[in-house]
Amino acid sequence: MHKVKVLLGTVLLFLTLLLTGQPEAQEPIVKLSGGVMVDVARRYYSLNSLKSIIDTVSENKGDFVHLHLTDDQNYGLESQFLNQTASNAIYNQDDQSYTNPNTNRKFLSYGQLAELKSYAGSKGIRLIPEIDTPAHTGGLKALLPYAEPAVTSQFKWVSWDEDRQLDLDAATTQEAVRQLYMELVRELPGLEYIHIGGDEISGGLIQGQSFISHVNQLCDYLAGQGIKTQIWNDSLSRQLLPSLNRNVEIAYWGYLPHRNPDLATASDLSDQDFKLLNYNGYYLAFVPKPSEKLQSDALFAANDILKTWNLSQFHMDTGDSINSLKNVIGAAFSIWSEESAGLTDEEIFSAMGSPIRALLTVINQENIKRNENTTTTTTESMTEATTTITTEPTTQSTTESTTTTTTESTTETTTTVTTESTTKSTTEGTTETTTPIPPMPQPTTSPETSTATHATTTNPSTSKDGNKLSKSKRILPSTGETIGVLSVAGLALFLFVGLTYYRHKKN
Structure with a gap:
């Protein structure tokens, strides 16, 4: 009869393993993306200079380069729809530039953008082009006198800002704007993201409603092409958030309640499950201009990012x-070019290297922390499950005790191997990715006089500790899983006990 008891104990142990030995379910690890935004509308950067920025991002384990291609000063990319093409432009071999003979402004051709996209892809970097609408469209308007009359007539402008903001209440305007993005998709196949602008729109809720409708339509169109949509945050009202497509990613650069008292905060957006990219307009923005303090200001910005700023x-x-x-889901350092006249591309990007490396260091460290937290949680879960099994009371007889001891020994060995393997993997991963940037000397520039940021502000506040991700909650098997396990275990128990009883009776 003791054989039956041993068999029964083994089956019960197997059942316990199935019910309690499952590691806790883990939420997917969200890898933060880090990158750089370059304002190529207000300043023309050569192809080689833009490739150097891609190199910097790649070398520091970043993920993307965002090109702000259009603004009030210039429509900085080729457009067949607007009759700004490489074929009717003046080409300069020295800086590889195309100049529109009508506006005397330089722009990037589709061929150059395709080359940049290909180069970025070879470095593991994605290129994100931005056509900024409906505001900041002065550069677009400057092209309309030279476009086809049928095209020009489609664009309507709001009465209170006729030089720089399109009227999205006009159906022809929405369709004309959509043509710009359709052309971009057609000429640059394989894009993963397009940023459609959306910053500093005036007109209150009326224009806000039209804007949301416009964004949703573009998001649906781009999603159909396999492309994700990004927009700036500062024209999104709390009241209108429920209407905005949740697949739109928000690049959050600042909170301007004086322009819109109902403006959604970062917390509002996060609480409604919008995905956020941190483009903080103070810590993560720089306006290069000719100055003896350019390098020291850049170092100040880098140290500020490392010591004071955090992702929250x-x-x-x-x-x-x-x-x-x-x-x-990520963060970016922005280089705004409105005051860069008098500087060379090399001077700008050389100075910007320090804050770019600082931001990407913060991003990489946070990704390492997330991986470590998840690995630790998995190891603890496996250890907890194994401990539950090994402490089951199984001391019925000498034979049963031997069986239990063997099971405990096997389980303990399995736990040790699992833990060591996991720890080794974590340690190796950390060693591979935690190389810090070289120490940066402290600049003499004070916060009050620094020109390092895109927005004017006061002395930075004391830094706060970064938010830590909590461990995942333990999730028990579902009812269906439990019933299935019990059914299999019950059948096995019935067969084994019956077979053993039959043999015992026969003997």
């Missing part, structure tokens, strides 16, 4: 911070 800070140096990083 979205607005300036104080104010809009969020309580959870669950919907934060």
